[in-house]
Amino acid sequence: MRARGKRTMAKLLDAGMAVLAERGYHATRVDDIVRGARTSHGTFYLYFADKEDLVRTLAEECVDEINATVGDLGVVATGAEGREQLRVWLQRWSETYRRYGPVLRAWMEDHVPDPGLAEIGAKAFADITATLRARIAEAGPSHVDPELAAPALLAMIERTFYYVLSRGIPVDDEALIDSMATMIHRGFFAGDS
Amino acid sequence: MRARGKRTMAKLLDAGMAVLAERGYHATRVDDIVRGARTSHGTFYLYFADKEDLVRTLAEECVDEINATVGDLGVVATGAEGREQLRVWLQRWSETYRRYGPVLRAWMEDHVPDPGLAEIGAKAFADITATLRARIAEAGPSHVDPELAAPALLAMIERTFYYVLSRGIPVDDEALIDSMATMIHRGFFAGDS
Amino acid sequence: MRARGKRTMAKLLDAGMAVLAERGYHATRVDDIVRGARTSHGTFYLYFADKEDLVRTLAEECVDEINATVGDLGVVATGAEGREQLRVWLQRWSETYRRYGPVLRAWMEDHVPDPGLAEIGAKAFADITATLRARIAEAGPSHVDPELAAPALLAMIERTFYYVLSRGIPVDDEALIDSMATMIHRGFFAGDS
Amino acid sequence: MRARGKRTMAKLLDAGMAVLAERGYHATRVDDIVRGARTSHGTFYLYFADKEDLVRTLAEECVDEINATVGDLGVVATGAEGREQLRVWLQRWSETYRRYGPVLRAWMEDHVPDPGLAEIGAKAFADITATLRARIAEAGPSHVDPELAAPALLAMIERTFYYVLSRGIPVDDEALIDSMATMIHRGFFAGDS
DNA sequence: CATGAATGAGTGTTCATTCAT
């Protein structure tokens, strides 16, 4: 694949992302993607085996980004510094989510038509919760099971950003992240008080 | 509509629910529903204007149930009794979710094809968060904005049940609800500690 | 068939006529008819073999009426009295058409789905043109072939009323009939001038 | 759209016309059209938004043709030359009708399902009668209202050709046009005799 | 005599994918 080919593929991926964001996974049409990328159907299938192949490619990119983001969270202090750590970390989440939210949601669904995509999702979910589990185990209150708290934490973070963005809740980003840091710190990390 | 008609309509609603649960909203086919209800296409359209009409009907039933469930949460105490209150309340959530989860998710999505359904969803979201907002405002920590905490709380509850059920996380129900009660109480209701 | 049955059948025929007039032949649904007659589908098929059976019944009624109307036209005088004769005759046409227009049009079409109906139409057409042919042969200009003039005359009468009624041309009935009488008399009956 | 596309579209239009002629507007199936054009359903919808879009396209073509034909009629002389003018003019009508009759009839109906098509029809009707009105006003008998005579003339011409073609009346074309020229001239244009 | 309910073949339309150039 030469330079031109690379450019075309990138255009398709970008367009795919845009359509995914605007229309959602199930309403994404190959037609919209190629129109957005100013190419043809023929070209699309030159670079991707099928529609889900493109989404899969996007998903892999997304998984790397998310893993990096999640991995960023070091051991969380039980005191006030812990809250501050979470604030910084959520800041990064927010940026990642803003970019990859649509892709993320594509495989956070349970009824994903493509098994390949489902698998990526399952693996990502496992990886993310494993990291969170470890962090919670280190610092969480003793009567909370990290096994259960990890998915709950992921649930809260992912969906809150989702609601706020998609429902158009008028909110100051700073304030949102600040509040979330507090809630998360108290709920999951503050140790036994 | 006579007794037989009522029965047929109920069969269709039941089958619709089952298919929704198994395949998800976007993969739900009228064909599957009528097969499940052991009727014909013609009969389906005798009782519902279109596919979304059935989902809408289900959604309305679901909204009533959810509203009742959410309304059940009284003022949450800041102490240990508060945690117990939440446990009982989550118990009820769990039951409601087990029954109506698939419908709930159909309009918790942002890209809902049917405007009527989207509206039901938006209203339900507004109602639920309004109630939660009030409860948090009464008892939550002073440095958490109820405006933001309410959707975050809903996010956490809904998605956690969702993950646990759909991802097949092997978990004891009791333990899950217990852990969640703790996390929620500490994160959203324990007052300033 | 007892009195009640007769009444039901009449209600169905009336409703059928009304729907035919409002929606046209191809858009007439059994459902509309039974709703109009305040009966059920089951009852409909108690009195008519199928939808076309009803239209056929209506058509036969219509044919009788038309034949009577056409037969009313005696030998047309070549002079002014002829014009007056036509005026009176067209008056009757107008009344018949106002009542039976929709049915008439149902079998004046070439693509009639029901062979039975088509046959009634063909026979009616033949009967009507035969009568007109005779009248034109008696009084028409020598260089006009009655064989051709007869359908042309029918065409003009039927369609003019149709246009005027359906296109909503704002027109005084008296004036319309007067004008038509003149045109027809001059075109088809005035003899060689 | 390239050459091949143009060819395919033309094939579809031709096939559409053929089916329209054979089956009539209401019985025209997309299936018949694509079979006639030796293409697929998918291809049909590549070129036309829906079934009515094709008929609409045909109708526009037809309207142009008809308007040109009608516009061909110059001021009609009151004497014998007028009859000759009409003969030549009807000759052209006959050719146009033979080609576009089926389309013409599709919007000469009152109950046209597609509003777009109905509008084209209404406009065409208005245009045609306007032209005829002018011609009749110039040369017609003083006691005939051109406002009413114009639709009557159109009615007679259109329907006569229709009857003769569709009823399979065995007739020599020359003779038909000759007779019609006489009847029309005498009925609508001969001035006060 | 009447009816509410059920049926299923038929029809229009969409869209992922393939192909010839």
Add this chain to the structure above:
DNA sequence: AATGAATGAACACTCATTCAT
């Protein structure tokens, strides 16, 4: 490397007709 064109399986929905009560 690119593309316009073609395809057909899949799906939602309609409506004349039949049937059990």
